[in-house]
Amino acid sequence: MHTGTHSTAHLPQEAGGCCGHDPAHGAHDHGVPSGGASPAAFTWRVEGMDCASCLATIDKALSRLPGVSGVSVSLARETVSLDLGNGTSAGEIEALLRRLGYRAARLASPASPAMLAEPRRAASPSWWTTGKGRIAIAAGLLLVVAYGVSLADARLADAAFIVASLVAAAPIARTALRKAAAGAPMTIDMLMTVAVIGALVIGAVEEAAIVVFLFAVGELLEGVAAEKARSGIRALAALVPQTALRETGDRLENVPAEALAIGDIVVVRPGDRVPADGVVVDGRSSLDEAPITGESVPVAKGPGDKVFAGAINAEAALRVVVEAGAADNLVARIVRLVEEAQDAKAPTARFIDDFARWYMPLIVALAAAVAVAPPLVAGGDWMTWIYRGLTLLLIGCPCALVISVPAAMASSLSSAARNGLLVKGGAVIERLAGIETVAFDKTGTLTVGRPVVTDIVPLGSRDAAGLLALAAAVESHSSHPLAAAVAARAGRDGVQPPAALDVRALPGKGMEGTVGGTPVFIGAPPFAAERAPLDDALRASITRLEGEGKTVVVIVVGSEAAGLFALRDEPRADAADAVAELGALGVGSLMLSGDNPRTAAAIAGALGVEARGGMLPADKAAAIGELAARRRIAMVGDGINDAPALARAHVGIAMGGGTDVALEAADAALLHDRVRDVPVLLRLSRATMINVRQNIAVALGLKALFLVTTVVGATGLWMAILADTGATVLVTLNALRLLAFFRRA
Numbered sequence: 094m095h096t097g098t099h100s101t102a103h104l105p106q107e108a109g110g111c112c113g114h115d116p117a118h119g120a121h122d123h124g125v126p127s128g129g130a131s132p133a134a135f136t137w138r139v140e141g142m143d144c145a146s147c148l149a150t151i152d153k154a155l156s157r158l159p160g161v162s163g164v165s166v167s168l169a170r171e172t173v174s175l176d177l178g179n180g181t182s183a184g185e186i187e188a189l190l191r192r193l194g195y196r197a198a199r200l201a202s203p204a205s206p207a208m209l210a211e212p213r214r215a216a217s218p219s220w221w222t223t224g225k226g227r228i229a230i231a232a233g234l235l236l237v238v239a240y241g242v243s244l245a246d247a248r249l250a251d252a253a254f255i256v257a258s259l260v261a262a263a264p265i266a267r268t269a270l271r272k273a274a275a276g277a278p279m280t281i282d283m284l285m286t287v288a289v290i291g292a293l294v295i296g297a298v299e300e301a302a303i304v305v306f307l308f309a310v311g312e313l314l315e316g317v318a319a320e321k322a323r324s325g326i327r328a329l330a331a332l333v334p335q336t337a338l339r340e341t342g343d344r345l346e347n348v349p350a351e352a353l354a355i356g357d358i359v360v361v362r363p364g365d366r367v368p369a370d371g372v373v374v375d376g377r378s379s380l381d382e383a384p385i386t387g388e389s390v391p392v393a394k395g396p397g398d399k400v401f402a403g404a405i406n407a408e409a410a411l412r413v414v415v416e417a418g419a420a421d422n423l424v425a426r427i428v429r430l431v432e433e434a435q436d437a438k439a440p441t442a443r444f445i446d447d448f449a450r451w452y453m454p455l456i457v458a459l460a461a462a463v464a465v466a467p468p469l470v471a472g473g474d475w476m477t478w479i480y481r482g483l484t485l486l487l488i489g490c491p492c493a494l495v496i497s498v499p500a501a502m503a504s505s506l507s508s509a510a511r512n513g514l515l516v517k518g519g520a521v522i523e524r525l526a527g528i529e530t531v532a533f534d535k536t537g538t539l540t541v542g543r544p545v546v547t548d549i550v551p552l553g554s555r556d557a558a559g560l561l562a563l564a565a566a567v568e569s570h571s572s573h574p575l576a577a578a579v580a581a582r583a584g585r586d587g588v589q590p591p592a593a594l595d596v597r598a599l600p601g602k603g604m605e606g607t608v609g610g611t612p613v614f615i616g617a618p619p620f621a622a623e624r625a626p627l628d629d630a631l632r633a634s635i636t637r638l639e640g641e642g643k644t645v646v647v648i649v650v651g652s653e654a655a656g657l658f659a660l661r662d663e664p665r666a667d668a669a670d671a672v673a674e675l676g677a678l679g680v681g682s683l684m685l686s687g688d689n690p691r692t693a694a695a696i697a698g699a700l701g702v703e704a705r706g707g708m709l710p711a712d713k714a715a716a717i718g719e720l721a722a723r724r725r726i727a728m729v730g731d732g733i734n735d736a737p738a739l740a741r742a743h744v745g746i747a748m749g750g751g752t753d754v755a756l757e758a759a760d761a762a763l764l765h766d767r768v769r770d771v772p773v774l775l776r777l778s779r780a781t782m783i784n785v786r787q788n789i790a791v792a793l794g795l796k797a798l799f800l801v802t803t804v805v806g807a808t809g810l811w812m813a814i815l816a817d818t819g820a821t822v823l824v825t826l827n828a829l830r831l832l833a834f835f836r837r838a
């Protein structure tokens with residue numbers, strides 16, 4: 094059973110601290126600083142955090158300041174958040190960030206998503222304008238020049254390579270020193286600096302220059318996959334138009350979309366994008382929601398239908414009443430969710446981070462031993478063994494390993510989000526990949542959730558219309574799908590329901606109230622039977638109707654059964670296919686229903702799933718808890734009345750058009766009402782975990798291989814760094830394959 098908490102890890106997923114890993118990191122104080130005044134939350138947007146190593150360094154440096162607690166660094170959002178008590182001022186924090194080499198800008202509200210606080214931020218800069226890009230280009234050019242010089246005059250070769258190495262390595266050395274001054278001495282920048290200087294000292298000058306260049310290229314590539322995934326999600330936010338046509342009195346005025354308030358009326362002309370989430374009040378058109386939810390078919394919308402910011406109005410003008418502010422619309426929530434998801438570490442990622450944490454010091458110790466021991470103990474050649482020791486230092490770079498998990502997760506999470514599948518982090522992906530059974534709620538999940546009254550059976554003197562009026566009187570107070578069906582039928586038949594008093598819902602059982610002074614109950618037969626005797630003829634028709642897959646509710650007036658309604662809710666068109674696809678994946682399906690077992694079995698039988706009926710809402714949660722103890726189980730529901738069951742499953746999946754509840758209550762949410770997205774999500778998760786394992790194998794495999802070849806002297810300096818750069822490239826390319834998952838599916 095999962096804990097239900099979505100990791101509030103202080104370090105984001107990509108924070109593995111590739112190159113900046115220091116053994117002590119992570120030990121910081123989340124306590125409230127002394128001094129009485131409660132700490133205030135601050136958030137900065139920090140530019141220049143382009144590598145995993147930056148994060149550990151920032152976290153560590155900030156956490157050491159007095160009065161600072163709860164440091165959280167997000168690479169996905171490019172923010173640093175922390176609580177500030179007495180002892181340090183916000184200005185001092187900014188100064189420290191500047192000293193570490195980053196630009197920091199305070200964000201007004203820590204709660205506001207960074208992206209939306211500055212929504213029009215230019216797209217991420219081209220690689221060659223970034224610090225790492227410039228170092229890589231410079232190192233490459235210097236290398237070419239040095240080769241040119243050495244060809245022209247062999248006597249100048251050594252000097253040329255030495256200059257090239259020193260100049261290209263200078264920024265790396267500066268970073269190493271800066272981090273060391275901030276309390277993180279053992280970083281890959283430091284290893285690089287030591288290795289390059291060492292190589293120059295022992296005369297391996299050409300290799301030193303190549304090493305600096307390859308290292309710079311590797312560093313440049315490190316964040317490519319994550320950045321690519323991130324820019325895909327940022328593109329979403331850019332879909333929301335900047336301006337809106339607001340109706341003010343009888344005028345239309347152009348206002349910034351952010352200025353729209355709930356209740357404003359906006360006009361969306363054909364060809365325009367919808368500026369805010371809202372509900373259509375006038376007009377009919379079809380809307381293209383593909384950019385937001387990945388739904389490729391345009392959706393017809395008319396009065397009363399929900400529209401989402403960013404959708405393209407294809408046909409006719411619409412008047413829309415705004416229902417959410419700019420920071421709360423679906424697109425903003427998706428962006429925020431995916432960014433948070435990218436910061437939530439999967440267990441595998443955490444394991445790799447732990448590994449990387451002791452890997453680097455271990456390799457450094459090994460390098461020292463290799464450089465010194467053989468010459469001292471066995472009389473080996475000093476130059477040879479120092480060279481091998483320096484090479485081992487380079488093998489200490491855990492870059493490819495540290496990005497192996499987050500690169501795959503970032504690709505997976507963002508391609509899922511672009512296709513209407515929202516997953517709250519790598520941990521959920523990891524759990525999804527291991528799911529053995531999927532439990533579905535019935536109403537609204539496996540079925541359409543819009544039951545229709547098919548039979549009305551009055552008893553005694555009352556006629557059908559009279560019975561319907563009575564039922565509708567009580568049901569008009571409920572939003573249950575069955576209640577909606579009864580009310581709809583009354584409306585269609587032109588029946589005017591009388592007033593009902595003291596109406597209350599009995600969850601999972603029915604409704605009760607008083608009409609004209611007489612108590613009226615409408616609900617499931619077993620609970621009706623507690624109030625009035627049901628004769629054999631009545632029981633027989635209930636059994637027959639239920640066998641047809643219909644839900645029967647009995648109306649009890651006073652202490653007498655007054656009649657029954659049968660309602661039928663059709664299975665979703667793709668439900669049977671979804672169950673079959675799950676079966677093909679080796680995953681079992683199960684339907685949990687509050688409906689009576691016979692109806693549940695009839696519907697389940699048609700879909701080919703096992704069913705459990707007659708469950709009260711608490712029973713569903715209990716059943717999930719019990720199943721979860723034996724099998725890894727996912728629960729799919731609408732997130733509204735089955736939140737407890739969703740929470741008790743290993744993975745809770747909410748289905749249903751982007752409602753707040755669905756997004757908050759579950760580990761994953763499907764924006765479309767498409768059951769087949771469940772097997773798609775499982776396949777994506779499995780593909781992601783395979784990808785992760787391939788990445789780890791490549792990264793670790795190359796390390797192990799070059800560790801051995803270095804010690805036996807088969808490979809040298811530049812091959813060692815090429816192994817890391819090459820592994821970074823392979824891991825990145827492999828992770829990016831996941832972006833194409835939906836194109837193949």
Ligand SMILES: Nc1ncnc2c1ncn2[C@@H]1O[C@H](COP(=O)(O)OP(=O)(O)OP(=O)(O)O)[C@@H](O)[C@H]1O
Pocket residue numbers: 534535536537568571573575576599600601602603604615616617618644645646685686687688689708709710
């Ligand atoms: N408003 C209502 N009017 C009539 N009957 C009701 C009402 N609410 C609940 N019931 C009765 O209680 C049963 C269980 O209701 P519950 O809401 O738990 O299940 P459901 O959501 O309809 O179905 P499922 O659990 O399969 O999704 C219904 O089948 C019905 O017999």
Ligand SMILES: [Zn+2]
Pocket residue numbers: 111112281311490491492493817
């Ligand atoms: Zn590295």
